[in-house]
Amino acid sequence: MSGVLLTRLGKLWLLSILFFLYAPILVMAFMSFNASQYYQLPFEFSLKWYEKLALNTEILDAATRSIAIAIVTTVVATVLGTAASVALFRFEFRGKRFLQVMLFPPIAIPWLITGTAMLIFFFGIGLGRGTPSVIIGHVALAIPYVIVVVSARLATFDATLEEAARSLGANAWTVTRRVTFPWIVPGIIAGALFAFAVSFDQFVISYFLSEPGDSTLPVLIYTSIRKGFTPEINAISTIIISVSMVVMLIAARFSNFGGER
Amino acid sequence: MAEVSVKNVTKKFGNFTALDDVSMEFPDGGFFALLGPSGSGKSTLLRTIAGFLFADSGSIHIGNKSVDLIPVEKREIGMMFQNYALFPNMTIADNVGFGLRVRKVSSDEERRRIGEALELVQLSTLGDRKPHQLSGGQRQRVALARAIVTNPRVLLLDEPLSALDKSLRVDMQVELKRIQHEIGITTIFVTHDQEEALTLSDKIGILREGRMIQSGPPRSVYNNPVDRFTAEFLGDANIVAENDGNGRLNVSGNPSIKIPEGAETASALAVRPESLSISATEPEQEGLSKVHGRLVQRMFAGAMSTCIVQCGSHTYKMVARDQDVPNLSEGENIWLSWKSAQTIVIP
Ligand SMILES: Nc1ncnc2c1ncn2[C@@H]1O[C@H](COP(=O)(O)OP(=O)(O)OP(=O)(O)O)[C@@H](O)[C@H]1O
Numbered sequence: 001m002s003g004v005l006l007t008r009l010g011k012l013w014l015l016s017i018l019f020f021l022y023a024p025i026l027v028m029a030f031m032s033f034n035a036s037q038y039y040q041l042p043f044e045f046s047l048k049w050y051e052k053l054a055l056n057t058e059i060l061d062a063a064t065r066s067i068a069i070a071i072v073t074t075v076v077a078t079v080l081g082t083a084a085s086v087a088l089f090r091f092e093f094r095g096k097r098f099l100q101v102m103l104f105p106p107i108a109i110p111w112l113i114t115g116t117a118m119l120i121f122f123f124g125i126g127l128g129r130g131t132p133s134v135i136i137g138h139v140a141l142a143i144p145y146v147i148v149v150v151s152a153r154l155a156t157f158d159a160t161l162e163e164a165a166r167s168l169g170a171n172a173w174t175v176t177r178r179v180t181f182p183w184i185v186p187g188i189i190a191g192a193l194f195a196f197a198v199s200f201d202q203f204v205i206s207y208f209l210s211e212p213g214d215s216t217l218p219v220l221i222y223t224s225i226r227k228g229f230t231p232e233i234n235a236i237s238t239i240i241i242s243v244s245m246v247v248m249l250i251a252a253r254f255s256n257f258g259g260e261r
Numbered sequence: 262m263a264e265v266s267v268k269n270v271t272k273k274f275g276n277f278t279a280l281d282d283v284s285m286e287f288p289d290g291g292f293f294a295l296l297g298p299s300g301s302g303k304s305t306l307l308r309t310i311a312g313f314l315f316a317d318s319g320s321i322h323i324g325n326k327s328v329d330l331i332p333v334e335k336r337e338i339g340m341m342f343q344n345y346a347l348f349p350n351m352t353i354a355d356n357v358g359f360g361l362r363v364r365k366v367s368s369d370e371e372r373r374r375i376g377e378a379l380e381l382v383q384l385s386t387l388g389d390r391k392p393h394q395l396s397g398g399q400r401q402r403v404a405l406a407r408a409i410v411t412n413p414r415v416l417l418l419d420e421p422l423s424a425l426d427k428s429l430r431v432d433m434q435v436e437l438k439r440i441q442h443e444i445g446i447t448t449i450f451v452t453h454d455q456e457e458a459l460t461l462s463d464k465i466g467i468l469r470e471g472r473m474i475q476s477g478p479p480r481s482v483y484n485n486p487v488d489r490f491t492a493e494f495l496g497d498a499n500i501v502a503e504n505d506g507n508g509r510l511n512v513s514g515n516p517s518i519k520i521p522e523g524a525e526t527a528s529a530l531a532v533r534p535e536s537l538s539i540s541a542t543e544p545e546q547e548g549l550s551k552v553h554g555r556l557v558q559r560m561f562a563g564a565m566s567t568c569i570v571q572c573g574s575h576t577y578k579m580v581a582r583d584q585d586v587p588n589l590s591e592g593e594n595i596w597l598s599w600k601s602a603q604t605i606v607i608p
């Protein structure tokens with residue numbers, strides 16, 4: 001009896017967590033289809049905010065720029081981060097422990113501080129503000145996440161597999177490609193998703209490093225809600241949330257998130 | 262000519278010497294065991310032969326060619342690992358074919374050779390499975406098939422059977438020996454298990470603290486150990502007399518232990534448990550060495566029985582077929598005797 005009760009309570013608990021997580025998002029999505037600009041009820045279905053959005057080049061440009069920056073960041077950070085993880089896994093060298101420990105502070109340091117430091121640095125080296133600085137900043141932020149995630153996957157890798165492959169005649173490149181890589185693919189996918197999220201969600205660093213004319217989507221959303229809220233923002237947010245949920249579900253399905261295979 | 266030869270190899274880790282001037286010859290087609298206590302350098306020696314480690318000095322030849330500067334992947338070795346190290350993402354057939362694909366063998370020939378290798382290890386029907394769908398013994402066979410399919414010059418095995426339970430291990434020993442014999446591959450094999458080493462090999466090498474103490478055919482090492490360590494490590498040995506420090510053997514005031522001719526200055530005399538006979542009365546035959554003592558314990562273990570006998574300050578262990586042990590009870594006074602020719606002289 002009490003077992004059934006506990007199961008019920010557990011389900012209720014889970015449902016309430018999901019409710020608190022998703023209720024604000026659902027309200028926002030709901031309102032993006034409401035005709036009233038001031039969130040007035042009764043609900044009157046309309047696609048007008050989506051139509052307006054389709055004509056708002058400022059938001060669309062920012063969204064395109066954000067996606068482009070996130071893709072570049074993901075590719076660069078995933079390649080560099082994966083290579084670094086494999087090197088850290090395979091080789092012993094002086095200062096390795098130190099290097100590994102030093103990967104964590106950037107994750108914990110408040111972005112405001114990192115952003116200030118980067119701004120000073122980019123001006124110091126004469127690069128200044130702009131998309132290149134934003135990309136470099138995002139890559140620097142994303143690499144530790146990739147390394148942590150890929151290394152966690154590598155920690156479950158049996159190094160004697162590499163030795164076995166070498167004893168069978170495979171050179172270092174073949175060993176990596178045919179033995180190590182297939183094992184860490186789930187970690188690489190998870191790391192890439194993190195890198196994408198770090199870049200695409202990034203507000204503080206982007207705000208500091210982008211030039212006023214070419215802000216990323218989060219920066220644009222921030223500046224426009226300061227001017228006054230428009231349901232177009234609801235519309236673009238709804239699109240983004242739908243897309244990212246689909247991507248996450250697909251990724252979760254294919255990668256097992258680093259779980260055993 | 263030796264297929265593999267290890268000449269004066271020294272290997273250090275920091276300032277710890279893991280291999281100290283080790284030399285051993287491994288003639289073509291033989292089955293060799295490296296034996297020694299934990300930490301004696303067996304794996305280090307095997308891994309140096311494989312090329313995973315490089316010697317600090319000395320040299321290793323495979324097939325008359327120095328391989329000191331040749332990396333693992335070019336040494337033409339086959340290796341089997343303790344945990345099998347099968348590639349989890351590949352099928353059994355792909356695992357076995359890995360070395361062939363790396364060598365860019367045509368796909369027809371690859372298929373044929375995978376088939377032959379799987380047949381050799383009697384797993385022909387399992388080619389499409391993944392490693393996690395096999396039992397321990399089957400994985401073992403796959404690992405073996407994968408190691409030999411490329412026709413390596415030498416097969417290296419680091420405690421390949423230690424993860425198997427006793428009965429499966431004996432089956433695999435027989436299997437391994439059969440396959441080795443069938444393809445005639447030079448095989449070097451690391452083991453903790455002295456019985457395994459004695460059963461399987463044409464020649465064994467005993468390592469201790471990084472030094473090669475003795476190498477030779479199992480029977481000769483067993484019967485003529487070069488020192489007390491080897492005598493006691495390889496099988497059991499009852500030390501019956503020790504050097505008294507003045508260069509003379511001390512038989513503990515027991516004149517019925519005969520000192521073999523020329524052995525007066527040896528460091529010790531020993532006798533194997535299976536050489537001993539036990540009796541309630543003093544045996545009168547000629548040419549026997551004997552000691553008087555008290556039966557402390559008698560242990561029945563199926564085919565064989567073990568007796569522990571206390572003779573003064575010495576404890577003797579005796580092993581015999583149960584029907585050859587007279588009906589004696591624990592605590593009785595008895596005699597142990599052995600043919601003097603069975604006395605092992607430790608130089
Ligand atoms: N990479 C290494 N760095 C430092 N010391 C090492 C290294 N590899 C082995 N050793 C040391 O060298 C010695 C010999 O090791 P090895 O693995 O060859 O022993 P082994 O005879 O195979 O022992 P076991 O029977 O336990 O496997 C050990 O004392 C070990 O601690």
Ligand SMILES: [Mg+2]
Nearest residue numbers: 303304305419
């Ligand atoms: Mg070992």
